[in-house]
Amino acid sequence: MAQTTGNGRAGGKGAQLRAYLLGLIDGELKPHEKLPTERELAESFGVTRLTVRRALDQLGYEGRVYRTQGAGTFVSEPRIAKSVELTSFTQDMRARGLVPGSLETQVEEIPAGAEIGARLALSPREHVAHLFRVRTADGEPMCIEHTYIPAKIAPGLAARAIEGSLYQLLTETYHLKVEKAEQSIHATVLDPPLAKLLGVPEFSPAFKVQRVAYDARNQRIEYAESVYRADRYSYDFIIYRTTRDTAN
Amino acid sequence: MAQTTGNGRAGGKGAQLRAYLLGLIDGELKPHEKLPTERELAESFGVTRLTVRRALDQLGYEGRVYRTQGAGTFVSEPRIAKSVELTSFTQDMRARGLVPGSLETQVEEIPAGAEIGARLALSPREHVAHLFRVRTADGEPMCIEHTYIPAKIAPGLAARAIEGSLYQLLTETYHLKVEKAEQSIHATVLDPPLAKLLGVPEFSPAFKVQRVAYDARNQRIEYAESVYRADRYSYDFIIYRTTRDTAN
């Protein structure tokens, strides 16, 4: 089963066009330089303008390009945004050129209980695999993570050795592909045991992140609660005025 | 053929359709109930399927509906997401049923200096209006905010009484409409003076948020640095796996 994402057809013209445009943006063009017009792109790629527009829409949403009616489409300044994209810790660290790892990994299968059950829409009696990991980058502790996965959708997970990317394991072994996550970020301070695990002073500031992950069919796949060192982490993203409501 | 319709504009068919769908979602339909099919909607509204799809795309992105190929489009569970939408403090508080206000408002016009200049892409000598406000909800301090706006795009701003929504003032008086913002969120703790302003214990956790806001033409409009009480704030949003890269 090759990958190719939901879009069964090995690529799709939009995806090829996207790849080409990304090459332009990262390579030949500098910020605020003009991309070819939509009509030019459509013709030279043998696709419709709609297809071109969909690719540009996505890039615009990701903050890579911006468009001005009547003028053209332009390369954005180097982006600060990284969030609003769903990545795993492993992917995230690799993208930053760091080597991801884990310390103190523990796995167990336990009843969900009230809180975890509620997060995963399970009965409190149903079982979940519980992973505890101290995630590291280049060997340095970055984050403490508790992950809960319904046992019924990933049988035997608690008996496996988890190393590296959990998402990769879920995809390859259980065909569970996370498409979407609801995330809630809080600011907190580290109590002494957590501070020690992360190797920072007691009562240092930190992010506490709660995440519920879903697959394409809105089935809950994972609940994770993580604590990140604030000295090494920030959340950077681009937000847009929502649509054309403009009511107020 | 060649219908023409002139297309009244003033909303566009997509916007009307969106309003109708929002009514369905918030009114008659419950979570996980099925919306009409795209083809039905297209016919009953006298638009193309593409137009229907664009409206549904947007709702899907906002987390209001989810779609499953071969099955249909369904109402999402009540959303937790609020972020990934650009709102002002004023709008945000009103949306939560609270009365927004400000304490200790100060306004001055000063040279941008190195840091603010860099954020706003101004020479350090150019002037900016600097607003300092303690934002309140139902009279309770929620956030401390420093806002910087280039004097050349909002002349005389520093001489005005700022009350209520700055964004509203910028739109109505200077025709500056924020469309996009880059935001960076950090976790921190409150030093004693800030803690006092916010009425919370010293060294309480807090969010520090830096924001650069742009208009539709990518002109920088505002740089803001805010500190929010962590006991009253969290960032909740939905994130999606980005497109079809899937390189993994």
Next chain:
DNA sequence: CAGTGGTCTAGACCACGAG
């Protein structure tokens, strides 16, 4: 298998920006 969403074509007119 029928029906759904996902992608695409080949046009058209409109609103805006710049020369």
Next chain:
DNA sequence: TCGTGGTCTAGACCACTGT
């Protein structure tokens, strides 16, 4: 004025879901 992006029409075929 002319070229740009923004919106829309009227179809088509494909991939996936459910029965």
